[in-house]
Amino acid sequence: MxxxxxxxxHGSDCKDRGAEKTMDAMCEAIDAKRLDHRVLTTRTRCLGVxxxxxxxxxxxDGVWYGxxxxxxxxxxxxQHLQHGTPLDDHVIHRVE
Ligand code: FES
Incomplete structure (x- = not known):
């Protein structure tokens, strides 16, 4: 489920800062932990931050990481996708 x-x-600024490597690393980890049937991933255009x-x-969860x-x-x-606990150090915004 x-x-x-x-x-x-995957806006240009995030790509310049390594968004592709980030996505590759996270998707590999999602697969390795067999979370792929529980987690949907999507590339977006610029999110404005x-x-x-x-x-x-x-x-x-409404958690934005930077x-x-x-x-x-x-x-x-x-920590977050497998165990449900956001990584507070990198949270930049929470949608309540
Ligand atoms: S390019 Fe990622 S927030 Fe704008």
Whole structure:
């Protein structure tokens, strides 16, 4: 059953900061942990907070992450997507 939807900003600023590597690392981790049937992933256009990039958003939790490099992305997969606890250090916004 689908539990979460992860949005990867692929606007030009986030791409310049390594969004592709972030997405690759997170998708590999999602597959390795066999979360692919529970987590949907989507590339997006600019999400409007370019200075915070690379930006990754997790719904339905409404958690927006900034400065998500590959290593941080893998932590988000393990801590948030697998165990349900957001990685507070990189949260830039929460949709209530
Ligand atoms: S390019 Fe990612 S928020 Fe604008």
């Amino acid at each position: 689908l539990e979460r939807h992860v949005l990867f900003c 370019c200075a915070e990039g690379p930006v990754v958003v997790v719904y339905p 400065d998500v490099r590959a290593k941080t992305g893998r932590k988000i997969v393990e």
